[in-house]
Amino acid sequence: EDQVTQSPEALRLQEGESSSLNCSYTVSGLRGLFWYRQDPGKGPEFLFTLYSAGEEKEKERLKATLTKKESFLHITAPKPEDSATYLCAVSPFSGTYKYIFGTGTRLKVLA
Amino acid sequence: DGGITQSPKYLFRKEGQNVTLSCEQNLNHDAMYWYRQDPGQGLRLIYYSQIVNDFQKGDIAEGYSVSREKKESFPLTVTSAQKNPTAFYLCASSTLPGQNNEKLFFGSGTQLSVL
Numbered sequence: 001e002d003q004v005t006q007s008p009e010a011l012r013l014q015e016g017e018s019s020s021l022n023c024s025y026t027v028s029g030l031r032g033l034f035w036y037r038q039d040p041g042k043g044p045e046f047l048f049t050l051y052s053a054g055e056e057k058e059k060e061r062l063k064a065t066l067t068k069k070e071s072f073l074h075i076t077a078p079k080p081e082d083s084a085t086y087l088c089a090v091s092p093f094s095g096t097y098k099y100i101f102g103t104g105t106r107l108k109v110l111a
Numbered sequence: 112d113g114g115i116t117q118s119p120k121y122l123f124r125k126e127g128q129n130v131t132l133s134c135e136q137n138l139n140h141d142a143m144y145w146y147r148q149d150p151g152q153g154l155r156l157i158y159y160s161q162i163v164n165d166f167q168k169g170d171i172a173e174g175y176s177v178s179r180e181k182k183e184s185f186p187l188t189v190t191s192a193q194k195n196p197t198a199f200y201l202c203a204s205s206t207l208p209g210q211n212n213e214k215l216f217f218g219s220g221t222q223l224s225v226l
Contacts, residue, residue: 043217
């Protein structure tokens with residue numbers, strides 16, 4: 001069964017304290033892995049798409065990496081405005097248009 | 112600006128009532144989706160559509176219905192058969208798989224509560 005697991009569930013960081021969020025996945029074949037940011041009461045906002053092991057993408061303080069079993073979202077020197085829930089999703093080669101989401105990591109960055 | 116518009120932002124349902132959530136996109140995307148989000152749970156797929164006049168059930172379709180009469184529109188009806196409808200509902204759209212820059216674009220969501 002295709003599955004996505006994110007860890008930790010919640011993370012509190014001091015401003016400037018770098019860390020990583022994990023997304024482990026099991027799929028029959030990976031078409032793409034996606035990272036989203038979601039603020040309370042709003043829809044998820046797209047961050048990155050990764051397609052193959054070894055691929056990396058960067059945007060400001062965020063860097064996403066991908067291996068054959070997991071993806072990491074590295075946050076370098078975070079600021080309070082980085083506080084949000086970060087969602088990971090995979091799209092398998094199943095012949096359908098399904099995206100499977102993890103439960104997310106709630107990040108709180110303290111000033 | 113291109114995007115997805117969901118309305119209303121807040122909706123209240125009385126016992127035995129059907130309610131309809133609106134979703135409109137001007138991104139010219141072929142695929143559209145409805146997800147349900149509950150606290151502490153991942154997004155769960157209710158229905159999706161790849162083309163006008165065609166749609167497929169997702170993982171939790173019971174108690175819901177959809178239509179896709181226009182490419183731009185994918186309304187979701189929460190019927191009285193859905194006994195636990197309180198949740199945050201998200202509409203999304205995407206290009207077809209395999210096309211460049213494939214990703215899901217989301218609307219701003221509708222919070223549905225039961226009176």
